[in-house]
Amino acid sequence: MFNFLLPSRIYLLIEKTLKFINSVFFPILLIGLTFALVISPPDYIQGDSVRIMYLHVPSAWIGLACFASMAFLSILNFIFKTKNFFLINKSLAPIGLLFTCLAIITGSLWGKPTWGAFWVWDARLTSMMVLMFFYFFLILSFKFIKDQDKLVKVSSLITILGSINLPIIKFSVDWWTTLHQPASISLGKSSKIDPSMLYPLILMLLVFLLFSALIFLMKYKTEIIRIKKKRIKSL
Amino acid sequence: MISDLIFMNGYGIYVWLSFVITLGMCSAIYVKTKKTLKKYEKEFLHELRNLSEQEKRKVLQKSKILNQISTTNREVI
Amino acid sequence: MLTKKVKKRILFLVSIVFLTAVSIFFIFKVLNDNLLYFKTPSEIKKDENLDFQRAIRIGGMVKQNSLSATSKEIKFIITDMKNEIIVSYSGAIPNLFAEGKGVVAEGKLKDRNYFIAEKILAKHDENYMPPELKKNVK
Numbered sequence: 001m002f003n004f005l006l007p008s009r010i011y012l013l014i015e016k017t018l019k020f021i022n023s024v025f026f027p028i029l030l031i032g033l034t035f036a037l038v039i040s041p042p043d044y045i046q047g048d049s050v051r052i053m054y055l056h057v058p059s060a061w062i063g064l065a066c067f068a069s070m071a072f073l074s075i076l077n078f079i080f081k082t083k084n085f086f087l088i089n090k091s092l093a094p095i096g097l098l099f100t101c102l103a104i105i106t107g108s109l110w111g112k113p114t115w116g117a118f119w120v121w122d123a124r125l126t127s128m129m130v131l132m133f134f135y136f137f138l139i140l141s142f143k144f145i146k147d148q149d150k151l152v153k154v155s156s157l158i159t160i161l162g163s164i165n166l167p168i169i170k171f172s173v174d175w176w177t178t179l180h181q182p183a184s185i186s187l188g189k190s191s192k193i194d195p196s197m198l199y200p201l202i203l204m205l206l207v208f209l210l211f212s213a214l215i216f217l218m219k220y221k222t223e224i225i226r227i228k229k230k231r232i233k234s235l
Numbered sequence: 236m237i238s239d240l241i242f243m244n245g246y247g248i249y250v251w252l253s254f255v256i257t258l259g260m261c262s263a264i265y266v267k268t269k270k271t272l273k274k275y276e277k278e279f280l281h282e283l284r285n286l287s288e289q290e291k292r293k294v295l296q297k298s299k300i301l302n303q304i305s306t307t308n309r310e311v312i
Numbered sequence: 313m314l315t316k317k318v319k320k321r322i323l324f325l326v327s328i329v330f331l332t333a334v335s336i337f338f339i340f341k342v343l344n345d346n347l348l349y350f351k352t353p354s355e356i357k358k359d360e361n362l363d364f365q366r367a368i369r370i371g372g373m374v375k376q377n378s379l380s381a382t383s384k385e386i387k388f389i390i391t392d393m394k395n396e397i398i399v400s401y402s403g404a405i406p407n408l409f410a411e412g413k414g415v416v417a418e419g420k421l422k423d424r425n426y427f428i429a430e431k432i433l434a435k436h437d438e439n440y441m442p443p444e445l446k447k448n449v450k
Binding site: 042047117120121123161164175176177178179181182183184193 | 318321322325328329332333336344347348349350351352371404405406407408409410413416431432433434435436437438439440441442443444445
């Protein structure tokens with residue numbers, strides 16, 4: 001059923017995609033940084049500190065999206081026992097942890113000059129920290145559980161239970177009073193970010209996505225080789 | 236112009252620190268991932284090379300993916 | 313495709329997730345008060361058992377033309393458009409603190425209408441635009 005995802009079919013595709021991304025990444029990164037730091041205008045209240053948004057928002061989105069995809073694949077893996085999904089999850093987890101940490105760090109560097117505090121215990125920030133711990137436990141389980149069957153079970157459990165946190169993060173700003181502002185961009189509503197800032201934001205999101213794809217493909221390739229190496233002897 | 240870009244009306248330190256930390260952490264992850272990949276590729280090819288000619292042919296015939304891994308790294312073999 | 317085994321696993325998963333979601337919902341129901349980062353002036357007005365000894369946070373908007381500053385302290389009114397609370401504060405204020413903008417104050421209530429703040433945080437909204445555009449809108 002999930003044959004199209006078999007490592008043997010996509011190995012060459014991974015090679016090609018990696019080469020392609022490597023060739024376009026740096027030009028796009030430079031354009032993105034120029035827009036974020038120089039060309040985009042300062043905000044009418046926040047001034048130049050708004051430029052941190054171009055890092056903070058894409059990081060948070062990718063941190064959430066990684067966990068959501070991992071939870072989805074874990075559920076499929078649990079139901080259909082497709083081993084390959086486990087490899088994908090293992091490759092996604094470090095990307096998610098990286099960007100969740102970055103969202104928190106850039107967020108506090110943004111909070112200090114605008115709110116007046118690096119950190120507050122409001123619902124949005126706290127739930128984001130909980131997400132970071134879920135990623136942390138997940139990666140620890142990858143590192144320390146050697147028994148493959150047990151590892152698949154434990155990591156699926158962590159991702160599926162952790163996914164309950166995702167709607168809490170998303171709606172924390174609507175359900176409770178928080179210091180963090182509500183969402184500026186939501187489906188079906190016009191964006192509350194002016195186009196002169198929205199396009200740089202989309203560009204930076206593209207940069208972050210390309211980088212994530214690069215890391216993901218390299219990690220996934222490593223996992224494939226690791227498995228095949230074990231199999232050389234048994235063949 | 237240049238000093239405007241650096242100071243950003245007092246927000247410069249926060250903005251630049253965020254960009255530097257982001258860039259630093261991303262590069263660190265990139266280097267680490269690449270290093271691990273290279274290490275595994277090398278070990279993999281090493282094992283393949285240690286096989287006898289006959290075994291090697293048999294292995295490559297049996298598994299499509301092993302074949303692909305070794306062809307994409309042909310220059311190393 | 314959906315064998316008996318697969319169906320059983322789906323059922324198991326759905327029930328686990330459902331049970332966890334329900335229990336978390338109830339936990340939040342109980343904790344609701346603690347999850348609120350700040351209270352609005354209207355919530356303070358309604359609250360029957362206010363604790364004047366405990367530090368709390370109140371939030372809302374700084375009322376237009378309510379800000380007055382002496383050398384020792386600043387005074388302003390926090391409003392949520394229905395009720396108001398007078399706040400007095402001495403100390404550093406964040407850059408984004410201004411009349412007509414969101415604010416969260418941390419401190420103790422002296423009485424129902426008077427709040428002594430020990431810390432002020434600025435709350436900004438979800439709108440982003442360049443300064444020239446804002447002038448045009450006005």
